[in-house]
Amino acid sequence: MSLGRLEDVRFRYPGEAAEALAGVSLPLEPGHVTWLTGALGSGCTTTLLVAAGLAPRVTGGERSGTVEVLGVDPGSTEAAAVLAGQVAFVTATPAVQLSGVATTVREEVAFAPANLGWARDRIRSAVDRSLERLGVAHLAARDPGTLSGGEQQRVVLAAMLAVAPRLWLLDEPASALDAQGRGALYQLLAEVAREGAAVVVASEDADGLAPVADRLHVVRDGVIALSGEPGPLLAGEQIWSCGAGSTAVAELARMAGRLHADPRLAFPYPITVDEAVRRWSV
Amino acid sequence: MLLLGVALLAMLLPGPEGPLALYAATGAALTAAGRARAVLRGAVVCLPLWLFLFLLHAVLGEGPRLALGPLSLSADGVDVALAQAGRLGAIVSASMGVLETFAPSRFLDAVAERGWRFHGAYLFVATLQALPRFRDRAAAIVEGQRSRGLRLGGGMVARARAVVPLALPLMLGALVDVEDRVIALETRAVHAGTRRTPLDPPPVRRRDRAWWAAAATAVVLALTWRLWR
Numbered sequence: 001m002s003l004g005r006l007e008d009v010r011f012r013y014p015g016e017a018a019e020a021l022a023g024v025s026l027p028l029e030p031g032h033v034t035w036l037t038g039a040l041g042s043g044c045t046t047t048l049l050v051a052a053g054l055a056p057r058v059t060g061g062e063r064s065g066t067v068e069v070l071g072v073d074p075g076s077t078e079a080a081a082v083l084a085g086q087v088a089f090v091t092a093t094p095a096v097q098l099s100g101v102a103t104t105v106r107e108e109v110a111f112a113p114a115n116l117g118w119a120r121d122r123i124r125s126a127v128d129r130s131l132e133r134l135g136v137a138h139l140a141a142r143d144p145g146t147l148s149g150g151e152q153q154r155v156v157l158a159a160m161l162a163v164a165p166r167l168w169l170l171d172e173p174a175s176a177l178d179a180q181g182r183g184a185l186y187q188l189l190a191e192v193a194r195e196g197a198a199v200v201v202a203s204e205d206a207d208g209l210a211p212v213a214d215r216l217h218v219v220r221d222g223v224i225a226l227s228g229e230p231g232p233l234l235a236g237e238q239i240w241s242c243g244a245g246s247t248a249v250a251e252l253a254r255m256a257g258r259l260h261a262d263p264r265l266a267f268p269y270p271i272t273v274d275e276a277v278r279r280w281s282v
Numbered sequence: 283m284l285l286l287g288v289a290l291l292a293m294l295l296p297g298p299e300g301p302l303a304l305y306a307a308t309g310a311a312l313t314a315a316g317r318a319r320a321v322l323r324g325a326v327v328c329l330p331l332w333l334f335l336f337l338l339h340a341v342l343g344e345g346p347r348l349a350l351g352p353l354s355l356s357a358d359g360v361d362v363a364l365a366q367a368g369r370l371g372a373i374v375s376a377s378m379g380v381l382e383t384f385a386p387s388r389f390l391d392a393v394a395e396r397g398w399r400f401h402g403a404y405l406f407v408a409t410l411q412a413l414p415r416f417r418d419r420a421a422a423i424v425e426g427q428r429s430r431g432l433r434l435g436g437g438m439v440a441r442a443r444a445v446v447p448l449a450l451p452l453m454l455g456a457l458v459d460v461e462d463r464v465i466a467l468e469t470r471a472v473h474a475g476t477r478r479t480p481l482d483p484p485p486v487r488r489r490d491r492a493w494w495a496a497a498a499t500a501v502v503l504a505l506t507w508r509l510w511r
């Protein structure tokens with residue numbers, strides 16, 4: 001059963017002549033990691049903002065089309081109470097996602113559960129679980145404002161995880177993380193999807209998301225230009241013409257193919273090192 | 283509560299003895315509570331204002347004169363300056379004491395415990411917490427613009443010209459931050475419509491209640507006395 005959907009959504013920011021979204025349709029499916037990618041300004045972030053109900057409620061602007069999350073329009077005023085704790089929204093800049101009032105990481109992670117009025121015992125166990133799962137339990141007593149960007153991003157993710165949201169919307173969530181942190185993040189997203197959440201990630205990190213995403217949507221000029229399983233799309237040529245990129249291996253193969261007319265370098269390109277080794281060692 | 287009491291008393295007590303006694307009492311209470319640094323910081327903040335008050339009222343004031351070494355001072359002006367200085371010192375010292383002891387999350391817990399509106403309290407605490415970040419960003423912008431060739435020294439005109447490239451990114455950055463923070467809070471259940479759970483509310487001890495009662499009584503007595511008089 002679907003958690004919600006975007007149907008023919010159009011959106012224009014205040015003062016902008018062009019539409020940021022020009023008819024986006026996207027199902028929000030529980031148990032799936034959905035990946036949005038595209039060139040800068042293509043509309044991936046706006047799609048997430050609309051799905052979270054933050055556009056136009058916070059950003060301003062005009063929206064048309066249907067947006068439904070857990071049976072309500074997230075942009076409506078009554079949705080705030082219905083969707084509280086049900087939707088996680090993570091951006092690329094962790095420092096501005098902190099509550100701004102917590103003096104320890106533990107308080108930061110407990111901020112949303114406390115706002116939801118949970119009992120203290122329930123909050124304590126949820127906070128402990130989240131801190132453990134994100135590998136930041138050792139930072140529990142630290143001031144969130146003094147952590148590194150990567151640590152802050154983990155704390156923000158732990159804060160989201162604490163309330164067990166049913167819809168995760170993430171915009172370049174790995175940009176502040178190191179390679180190990182990125183791997184752990186994508187693993188976490190796959191796990192929460194398996195636990196029944198719907199996960200939508202807007203990112204250019206093809207290497208990180210290719211192994212965990214179930215579906216890839218390539219956004220171009222405010223519309224979804226390509227949709228499908230990530231593997232075939234990343235191995236093809238069309239994704240490049242949409243202004244998006246593929247994995248580092250696919251990019252290498254593509255560049256090499258331009259320099260050498262070798263059939264092994266033609267598309268479909270290998271997208272992982274293993275695939276490349278199998279193909280190029282022949 | 284105590285800060286409010288000090289502020290009200292500072293306005294109600296007649297000068298210069300009342301405000302000076304209040305300042306002395308505030309300083310003594312803070313020192314006894316191990317917050318002598320707040321008194322010192324308060325004095326540092328007040329010092330230029332005290333000098334200004336002295337100059338304005340005592341040196342430049344009118345009326346009967348009294349001699350203080352080589353200075354000829356207005357007797358009434360000295361009283362006014364001392365009264366204002368005492369009021370300022372008491373309020374600033376008490377404020378510094380509050381700032382030094384203020385624990386944002388415990389304040390929010392105390393607000394939640396009493397069932398008061400969370401949003402106003404959040405705004406107050408978030409503003410206090412944002413000040414150091416704002417200061418850091420301002421310093422970074424100054425360094426950034428300087429490295430791009432902006433001259434911060436020179437005459438008044440040069441300094442005036444430097445204001446826009448410094449202030450504009452600071453203000454724009456703050457506005458972007460506000461929008462991002464709103465987005466973040468929207469997804470942290472601040473509009474859940476439920477009563478927030480106080481995680482670790484500060485206990486209200488018998489001693490605290492006694493202090494509050496003493497402050498309230500002093501304010502009522504001072505008000506009554508002022509009205510009666």
